Amino acid sequence: MPFVGKDVNSGARINILHLKDPRKELLKGQVVCPFCEAVFAIRGQVEGKLTIHFMHTTDECASSYISHPESIEHLYFKEYIARNLQSELNEYSDAKVELEYPIESMKRIIDVAFIFPNGWIVAHEVQLSEISTQELAARTKDYRNEGIDVIWWLGKGADTASNRNWCYTNQGECYTIDFETLTQISNTPQ
Numbered sequence: 001m002p003f004v005g006k007d008v009n010s011g012a013r014i015n016i017l018h019l020k021d022p023r024k025e026l027l028k029g030q031v032v033c034p035f036c037e038a039v040f041a042i043r044g045q046v047e048g049k050l051t052i053h054f055m056h057t058t059d060e061c062a063s064s065y066i067s068h069p070e071s072i073e074h075l076y077f078k079e080y081i082a083r084n085l086q087s088e089l090n091e092y093s094d095a096k097v098e099l100e101y102p103i104e105s106m107k108r109i110i111d112v113a114f115i116f117p118n119g120w121i122v123a124h125e126v127q128l129s130e131i132s133t134q135e136l137a138a139r140t141k142d143y144r145n146e147g148i149d150v151i152w153w154l155g156k157g158a159d160t161a162s163n164r165n166w167c168y169t170n171q172g173e174c175y176t177i178d179f180e181t182l183t184q185i186s187n188t189p190q
């Protein structure tokens with residue numbers, strides 16, 4: 001369930017979250033998947049509980065990029081990181097934030113990429129479904145081979161003692177997602 005699509009005519013990236021009213025601003029058929037070129041549909045509401053996003057009309061992306069099924073929670077947290085991290089962390093103030101940023105050479109899509117003016121990339125990956133420490137290590141190595149630093153956000157099934165331990169040991173720090181608390185905060189009237 002992506003936030004980012006491609007304009008079928010101009011080829012420009014379209015982030016649905018940057019639009020005020022996507023159903024008014026986009027024509028039907030105007031936006032396709034950047035990877036498999038299938039026409040995207042729009043799902044959800046701009047204001048409301050369900051986050052607005054694009055979707056494949058078939059269940060999955062047919063491209064060769066490695067994709068994992070994304071829950072609404074995964075989508076929500078990606079957006080949360082993109083929105084908040086740059087304002088919270090001074091070191092990110094010069095970086096460009098890109099949701100769903102593809103790395104062609106490894107056929108992977110970074111959840112949230114911070115791209116620095118000198119070309120450095122820090123990848124923030126949201127991991128909510130179960131994952132082993134071996135898989136964490138393998139994916140981290142894939143990114144490092146491309147010169148990309150990766151930071152894991154562990155939540156739900158992925159937030160286990162062994163995964164936390166792996167992060168502390170190998171990355172020096174561990175980021176976890178308390179999804180219930182976050183949802184409560186975001187649903188609290190301002």
Ligand SMILES: [Zn+2]
Nearest residue numbers: 033036061062
């Ligand atoms: Zn696709």
